Amino acid sequence: MQMSNFRLAxxxxxxxxxxxxxxxxxxxxxxxLLFAGAIAMKSISTSITLGSQRLGADLMVVPEGYQxxxxxxxxxxxxxxxxxxxEILDKVRKVKGVRKATPQLFLKSAEFECCTYVDILLVAxxxxxxxxxxxxxKEAIDRPLEDRETIIGRSIPLATGLxxxxxxxxxxxxxxxxxxxxxxxxxxxxxxxATAREMIRxxxxxxxxxxxxxxxxxxxxxxxxxxxxxxxxxxxxxxxxVEGVKALTSQDVIGTVKQQLAVLVRTIGGIGLSLWxxxxxxxxxxxxxxVNERQREMGLLQAMGAKRRNIFSLVALEAALLSxxxxxxxxxxxxxxxxxxxxPLRNAFKLPYLWPDTGFVLLAALSAVIAALTSGxxxxxxxxxxxxxMEPYQAIRKGE
Amino acid sequence: xxxxxxxNKNYQAGSQILKAVDDVxxxxxxxxxxxxxxxxxSGKTTLLSLMGGLTSPDSGVVSIDGQDLxxxxxxxxxxxxxxxxxxxxxxxxxxxxxxxxxNVLLPTMYAKGKKGSADAAKLLDEVGLADxxxxxxxxxxxxxxxxxxxxxxxxxxxxIILADEPTGDLDEDTEAEVLGFFRHxxxxxxxxxxxxxxxxxxxxxTNRTYRMTGGRIAxx
Ligand SMILES: Nc1ncnc2c1ncn2[C@@H]1O[C@H](COP(=O)(O)OP(=O)(O)O)[C@@H](O)[C@H]1O
Ligand SMILES: [Mg+2]
Numbered sequence: 001m002q003m004s005n006f007r008l009a010x011x012x013x014x015x016x017x018x019x020x021x022x023x024x025x026x027x028x029x030x031x032x033l034l035f036a037g038a039i040a041m042k043s044i045s046t047s048i049t050l051g052s053q054r055l056g057a058d059l060m061v062v063p064e065g066y067q068x069x070x071x072x073x074x075x076x077x078x079x080x081x082x083x084x085x086x087e088i089l090d091k092v093r094k095v096k097g098v099r100k101a102t103p104q105l106f107l108k109s110a111e112f113e114c115c116t117y118v119d120i121l122l123v124a125x126x127x128x129x130x131x132x133x134x135x136x137x138k139e140a141i142d143r144p145l146e147d148r149e150t151i152i153g154r155s156i157p158l159a160t161g162l163x164x165x166x167x168x169x170x171x172x173x174x175x176x177x178x179x180x181x182x183x184x185x186x187x188x189x190x191x192x193x194a195t196a197r198e199m200i201r202x203x204x205x206x207x208x209x210x211x212x213x214x215x216x217x218x219x220x221x222x223x224x225x226x227x228x229x230x231x232x233x234x235x236x237x238x239x240x241x242v243e244g245v246k247a248l249t250s251q252d253v254i255g256t257v258k259q260q261l262a263v264l265v266r267t268i269g270g271i272g273l274s275l276w277x278x279x280x281x282x283x284x285x286x287x288x289x290x291v292n293e294r295q296r297e298m299g300l301l302q303a304m305g306a307k308r309r310n311i312f313s314l315v316a317l318e319a320a321l322l323s324x325x326x327x328x329x330x331x332x333x334x335x336x337x338x339x340x341x342x343x344p345l346r347n348a349f350k351l352p353y354l355w356p357d358t359g360f361v362l363l364a365a366l367s368a369v370i371a372a373l374t375s376g377x378x379x380x381x382x383x384x385x386x387x388x389x390m391e392p393y394q395a396i397r398k399g400e
Numbered sequence: 401x402x403x404x405x406x407x408n409k410n411y412q413a414g415s416q417i418l419k420a421v422d423d424v425x426x427x428x429x430x431x432x433x434x435x436x437x438x439x440x441x442s443g444k445t446t447l448l449s450l451m452g453g454l455t456s457p458d459s460g461v462v463s464i465d466g467q468d469l470x471x472x473x474x475x476x477x478x479x480x481x482x483x484x485x486x487x488x489x490x491x492x493x494x495x496x497x498x499x500x501x502x503n504v505l506l507p508t509m510y511a512k513g514k515k516g517s518a519d520a521a522k523l524l525d526e527v528g529l530a531d532x533x534x535x536x537x538x539x540x541x542x543x544x545x546x547x548x549x550x551x552x553x554x555x556x557x558x559x560i561i562l563a564d565e566p567t568g569d570l571d572e573d574t575e576a577e578v579l580g581f582f583r584h585x586x587x588x589x590x591x592x593x594x595x596x597x598x599x600x601x602x603x604x605x606t607n608r609t610y611r612m613t614g615g616r617i618a619x620x
Contacts, residue, residue, distance in 0.1 A: 304487075396454070
């Protein structure tokens with residue numbers, strides 16, 4: 001058997017088991033919060049980026065004054081409707097830097113209408129010029145959509161084959177889309193532009209609440225840009241050349257979510273950091289106390305030949321072991337927290353919860369443990385230094 | 401072996417200066433068996449601590465084998481203590497978290513030497529505690545704990561043993577055993593002993609006895 005600082009440190013920690021445990025748990029709490037926070041932030045921000053990529057458009061041209069509703073629709077899939085003349089499409093197509101432009105028309109399913117699934121967004125798109133929804137459709141049915149047919153987003157609980165009726169026009173569900181992470185798609189029913197126009201016409205005679213939309217109106221123009229031009233510049237061009245519209249970049253669209261996210265980051269980060277600070281102070285205090293109680297012991301070790309650095313490293317090692325235990329405990333707790341918060345997070349942000357890639361998780365875990373370790377050791381550093389500098393005889397007598 | 405010259409150690413006691421060790425000069429040659437007697441508070445423990453380099457003198461020199469302790473660096477002094485000195489204290493000095501065997505092995509932690517469990521077990525046997533190796537200090541009587549501390553002082557085969565009332569709480573038989581063990585180590589290995597004691601009978605059997613009075617020392 002060999003005596004070592006390691007064995008001594010372990011024995012000292014277990015002698016004051018409750019105290020050691022309490023410190024480890026405090027640190028674990030901080031680690032759990034920061035680790036889970038980092039992972040959650042990362043997954044939310046990946047979801048946002050992915051979502052805006054999936055939208056597939058560089059710019060969204062909407063009628064002036066409806067930017068906020070447009071954002072709500074695109075991000076939250078919240079049915080809101082706004083319209084502008086179809087001629088805008090041709091004007092947009094002529095703007096410098098615009099490669100493709102496609103119109104979409106949003107209809108809000110009327111409330112109180114019989115036999116419909118209320119409160120969904122009906123999205124009509126132009127199959128000819130479309131470059132955004134087509135790829136999703138293709139995966140779902142692998143043929144163009146006929147008139148009076150619809151493909152529904154994943155969040156709408158309706159079975160394929162069912163026929164709904166909107167504004168007097170029957171709409172047959174022919175398929176559903178895979179989850180996209182974009183509520184505007186997940187929460188919408190897609191149909192051809194011709195179907196939408198038929199609904200507008202029929203609503204005037206068949207519906208209690210006729211749609212007040214001209215037959216040549218559209219809601220948005222989605223734009224794909226030349227790679228050579230930045231969305232920010234193209235936005236300026238569009239707004240300058242086409243009267244009465246605003247152009248949203250995907251940054252604009254996800255801006256609100258980003259803001260929400262930033263608030264969350266600040267809150268969690270703030271709580272985590274203050275807890276951390278408190279924990280570090282706590283560890284410092286407890287180690288000061290424990291080192292004071294053990295002055296004689298430390299003096300005895302010095303009399304047996306312990307050098308200052310042996311004493312210092314004994315105390316530091318105790319702190320390190322404790323912090324490591326706390327850190328690992330925290331990782332476990334943080335992982336559990338993440339799993340538990342999956343649903344609330346998903347609901348809060350209307351985004352799919354995407355687990356970040358393993359590399360990031362490992363990196364976050366490693367950083368959290370290293371942070372716990374260093375803060376624990378740093379907190380104990382001063383008491384460790386102080387006790388290591390005591391004259392052995394004084395230390396031995398102090399314990400009396 | 402131990403050379404002490406004009407040694408002084410003062411403490412501040414309120415507004416007064418307390419001369420705990422007052423101009424002490426003495427020499428202890430290698431293999432000597434020396435005792436120090438004196439009333440409580442006369443400075444015996446302080447002097448022993450000065451000899452072991454556990455506390456620094458205000459003036460004067462302590463040298464071990466010709467080496468001025470306070471000209472050595474802190475680490476070198478620690479090494480010297482580890483290699484050449486064994487301390488036995490007035491009070492319980494075992495680490496409560498460690499077993500008896502581990503306690504005895506503590507000084508080997510800081511030594512490059514190859515002392516191990518077997519050596520510790522042998523020493524425990526010599527102080528009559530072979531069967532207590534795995535016990536914890538709290539499970540032992542005061543006298544047994546003291547004997548463990550004695551075994552620990554010998555583990556690195558020191559040249560000097562500085563013992564502060566080492567038999568204070570031992571019964572007569574055990575005291576005789578321990579002293580026999582000291583004598584044995586002194587004869588076999590020429591270990592130098594400086595023993596602070598109240599026991600005048602013990603003092604009488606040593607090569608030389610000093611008496612301390614108010615920090616000053618005199619040969620008896
Ligand atoms: N660290 C200290 N601080 C203040 N006074 C001390 C200290 N160490 C010893 N003394 C005082 O020095 C005197 C000698 O103490 P000590 O060497 O322990 O005597 P002894 O061992 O002979 O009983 C005592 O009066 C004691 O109170
Ligand atoms: Mg004393």
